[in-house]
Amino acid sequence: MTLSTAESCTGGxxxxxxxxxxxxxxxxxxxxxxxxxxxxxQFLGVTPQMISTYGVVSRQVAEQMVRGACALFHTDYAxxxxxxxxxxxxxxxxxxxxxxxxxxxxxxxxRHDLGRVANVEEATRRVLSEFDSYLRNLTEKPINNKDEGxx
Numbered sequence: 001m002t003l004s005t006a007e008s009c010t011g012g013x014x015x016x017x018x019x020x021x022x023x024x025x026x027x028x029x030x031x032x033x034x035x036x037x038x039x040x041x042q043f044l045g046v047t048p049q050m051i052s053t054y055g056v057v058s059r060q061v062a063e064q065m066v067r068g069a070c071a072l073f074h075t076d077y078a079x080x081x082x083x084x085x086x087x088x089x090x091x092x093x094x095x096x097x098x099x100x101x102x103x104x105x106x107x108x109x110x111r112h113d114l115g116r117v118a119n120v121e122e123a124t125r126r127v128l129s130e131f132d133s134y135l136r137n138l139t140e141k142p143i144n145n146k147d148e149g150x151x
């Protein structure tokens with residue numbers, strides 16, 4: 001199994017948490033911090049139409065970031081984040097995290113305002129936890145949380 005990350009609002013913290021563990025080089029191939037829209041478009045396959053239709057902070061963009069990271073890094077699985085880690089220009093805190101493979105992507109929205117640093121830490125912790133659960137359940141039953149929305 002190989003793993004990669006595509007991060008926006010978490011700024012590389014997911015990759016840092018993965019590589020902090022001994023042995024990560026056996027499965028972790030790399031990460032892209034795609035903070036700007038044009039980077040998401042150029043490297044991850046997020047289209048301008050997707051951004052204009054759904055917004056850069058959306059389920060659709062987060063899930064495409066997973067698919068794009070799997071393709072970019074040639075990995076079996078990827079984790080992604082996009083969002084507003086703090087209220088900004090009229091936007092409330094909203095972070096979309098996503099995980100899965102190129103053909104089986106899941107996502108979740110976080111809206112707890114714990115402060116910028118804590119919001120990023122929580123998104124990092126949560127995507128790693130969700131991915132761990134996803135892997136554990138692969139052999140048991142498929143996960144379908146498409147309708148969970150924001151928590």
